[in-house]
Amino acid sequence: MNGPSKEDQLFQNLKDAGCDGRTVETFFKLRKEGRQKEVLRLLSLHRASLLDQLHVSQQRLDCLDYLIYTMKRERT
Secondary structure, X not given: OOOOOHHXXXXXXXXXXOOXXXXXXXXXXXXXXXXXHHHHHHHHHHHHHXXXXXXXXXXXXXXXXXXXXXXXXXHO
């Protein structure tokens, strides 16, 4: 019994990484055309987008942590 195909594994990895349908479609198109440099650029752009989102979330957490800290300090 064979496991998932390479294409299925790539598709699942892209979805797990949060790639939208357009990005997945572009990935497979570029890959099929052998445009490795563009494939890597596409993945790098998605990675940068995820990192930006992470930084925004971190800033929000920092704000919330500060609010919690100040409220606890006022209480004592």
